[in-house]
Amino acid sequence: MSTPPTTTDAHDGADPCAGAHPPHAAHRDKDAHLKRLRRIEGQVRGIHRMVDEDVYCIDILTQVAAVTKALQAMSLNLTSEHLRHCVAEAAVEAEASGRTELIDEKVAEATAAIGRLLR
Amino acid sequence: MSTPPTTTDAHDGADPCAGAHPPHAAHRDKDAHLKRLRRIEGQVRGIHRMVDEDVYCIDILTQVAAVTKALQAMSLNLTSEHLRHCVAEAAVEAEASGRTELIDEKVAEATAAIGRLLR
Amino acid sequence: MSTPPTTTDAHDGADPCAGAHPPHAAHRDKDAHLKRLRRIEGQVRGIHRMVDEDVYCIDILTQVAAVTKALQAMSLNLTSEHLRHCVAEAAVEAEASGRTELIDEKVAEATAAIGRLLR
Amino acid sequence: MSTPPTTTDAHDGADPCAGAHPPHAAHRDKDAHLKRLRRIEGQVRGIHRMVDEDVYCIDILTQVAAVTKALQAMSLNLTSEHLRHCVAEAAVEAEASGRTELIDEKVAEATAAIGRLLR
Numbered sequence: 001m002s003t004p005p006t007t008t009d010a011h012d013g014a015d016p017c018a019g020a021h022p023p024h025a026a027h028r029d030k031d032a033h034l035k036r037l038r039r040i041e042g043q044v045r046g047i048h049r050m051v052d053e054d055v056y057c058i059d060i061l062t063q064v065a066a067v068t069k070a071l072q073a074m075s076l077n078l079t080s081e082h083l084r085h086c087v088a089e090a091a092v093e094a095e096a097s098g099r100t101e102l103i104d105e106k107v108a109e110a111t112a113a114i115g116r117l118l119r
Numbered sequence: 120m121s122t123p124p125t126t127t128d129a130h131d132g133a134d135p136c137a138g139a140h141p142p143h144a145a146h147r148d149k150d151a152h153l154k155r156l157r158r159i160e161g162q163v164r165g166i167h168r169m170v171d172e173d174v175y176c177i178d179i180l181t182q183v184a185a186v187t188k189a190l191q192a193m194s195l196n197l198t199s200e201h202l203r204h205c206v207a208e209a210a211v212e213a214e215a216s217g218r219t220e221l222i223d224e225k226v227a228e229a230t231a232a233i234g235r236l237l238r
Numbered sequence: 239m240s241t242p243p244t245t246t247d248a249h250d251g252a253d254p255c256a257g258a259h260p261p262h263a264a265h266r267d268k269d270a271h272l273k274r275l276r277r278i279e280g281q282v283r284g285i286h287r288m289v290d291e292d293v294y295c296i297d298i299l300t301q302v303a304a305v306t307k308a309l310q311a312m313s314l315n316l317t318s319e320h321l322r323h324c325v326a327e328a329a330v331e332a333e334a335s336g337r338t339e340l341i342d343e344k345v346a347e348a349t350a351a352i353g354r355l356l357r
Numbered sequence: 358m359s360t361p362p363t364t365t366d367a368h369d370g371a372d373p374c375a376g377a378h379p380p381h382a383a384h385r386d387k388d389a390h391l392k393r394l395r396r397i398e399g400q401v402r403g404i405h406r407m408v409d410e411d412v413y414c415i416d417i418l419t420q421v422a423a424v425t426k427a428l429q430a431m432s433l434n435l436t437s438e439h440l441r442h443c444v445a446e447a448a449v450e451a452e453a454s455g456r457t458e459l460i461d462e463k464v465a466e467a468t469a470a471i472g473r474l475l476r
Contacts, residue, residue, distance in 0.1 A: 028170075028173070028176075030170060030171075030173075033170045034167060034170055034171060037163060037166055037167040037170065038167065040163050041160060041163045041164060041167065044156060044159050044160045044163055045160060047156055048153060048156040048157065048160065051147075051149060051152045051153055051156065052149075052153060054147075054149075057147075057197055057198075057200065057201040057205060058201065058228055058229070058232050060197055061194060061197055061198065061201075061232045061235070061236070062232065062235065064190055064193060064194050064197070064236075065194070065232075065235040065236055065238075067190060068187055068190050068191065068194075068236075069238075071183050071186060071187050071190075072187065074183060075180060075183050075184070075187075078176055078179055078180055078183070079176075079180065081176065082176040082177065082180075086176060109177055110177070113177050113180045113181065113184075116180070116181060116184040117180070117183075117184055117187070119184075119188075
């Protein structure tokens with residue numbers, strides 16, 4: 001898990017999001033995400049320090065909940081950007097080409113991703 | 120949020136968890152928590168790299184969901200340790216001293232912490 | 239909360255989902271949803287009976303968790319149908335008319351709904 | 358799932374919560390729970406009606422999220438009562454009898470229940 005995959009097979013060829021250069025940066029609030037992730041990394045290091053210094057359990061739990069919330073907020077932003085660009089473009093392309101599987105696949109993929117966030 | 124509190128006011132004086140030296144280390148699987156947190160920190164850095172390299176949205180979402188799960192698992196372990204030691208000790212002390220507020224407060228505090236995890 | 243709203247203002251006029259007759263039934267696995275809801279209603283009644291008969295707390299919690307899971311599964315299905323039809327149609331209409339606000343609004347609305355499910 | 362279990366094997370014999378008559382009613386805010394469950398049942402019926410009348414997807418999702426929140430609030434109350442009574446009594450009994458497995462088992466059981474709520 002420490003070496004995340006860089007790409008999946010799901011978005012090659014017909015993926016309207018894969019054509020652009022750089023592929024996803026154009027429609028992503030990249031700087032905001034990177035900044036947020038740096039802060040989350042700092043929060044995780046803070047929790048490490050709390051555990052190391054034997055801080056009270058409840059205070060640690062409060063910080064863990066805060067990091068979880070921050071990750072959820074980020075997920076929601078990423079999901080929104082994905083719907084606005086990748087899914088919307090797939091819908092337009094499916095309509096133009098008559099290949100409805102383009103949008104079917106994107107929706108199935110997005111639904112699966114949302115399902116992983118819910119669980 | 121990058122400078123987490125080191126202690127709360129809720130556990131001084133009558134707190135059966137506050138007397139020990141070191142206070143909470145004794146009953147906490149500290150090494151496992153620290154190891155887990157190092158891995159989570161690495162995962163967050165991995166997501167930072169993914170965003171920076173314009174990796175596909177869905178792949179990033181999958182990694183964010185994995186980190187959220189790891190934090191939840193850690194929360195559950197911390198909660199379990201807290202119930203087993205701090206809450207259980209408060210129950211015994213409340214019974215011995217007749218001061219039922221000792222256990223009432225610990226349960227209210229633990230419930231609030233669980234509530235923050237649920238939301 | 240016992241008298242849910244029947245419609246919102248958000249989907250009149252330009253909403254591509256509002257034109258059809260019946261508006262949403264066409265693209266919704268309606269029978270499956272209705273069946274699922276009847277079962278959830280039965281489960282809630284079962285929990286009522288458990289509380290009334292003083293069943294053990296943990297057994298009640300297990301059932302409450304099961305109903306929550308069932309509602310989440312239903313939410314995910316509804317979200318998928320919404321993306322596949324309402325959001326995809328808005329994307330096509332926005333492309334055809336050049337009115338990008340049509341898709342912007344649908345995505346903002348869907349994101350807010352997903353956010354409510356996460357919390 | 359429509360016929361929930363009435364009891365588990367986990368709380369016979371040594372369970373300090375099983376001795377009382379009625380076993381769990383004494384320490385449970387029973388009337389409040391029953392009232393809340395009636396309202397949740399009404400909400401589920403309301404969602405059934407909304408699906409049947411082809412109400413807009415997002416409005417249905419909003420109601421499903423509201424019911425999920427109501428169930429979570431109820432879970433948290435039940436958990437609190439369980440900690441305050443069953444777990445606390447097990448701690449006292451374990452201390453008095455020297456049988457630490459009494460509290461170990463209760464904490465493991467409560468942790469598993471909280472874990473089911475989180476997922």
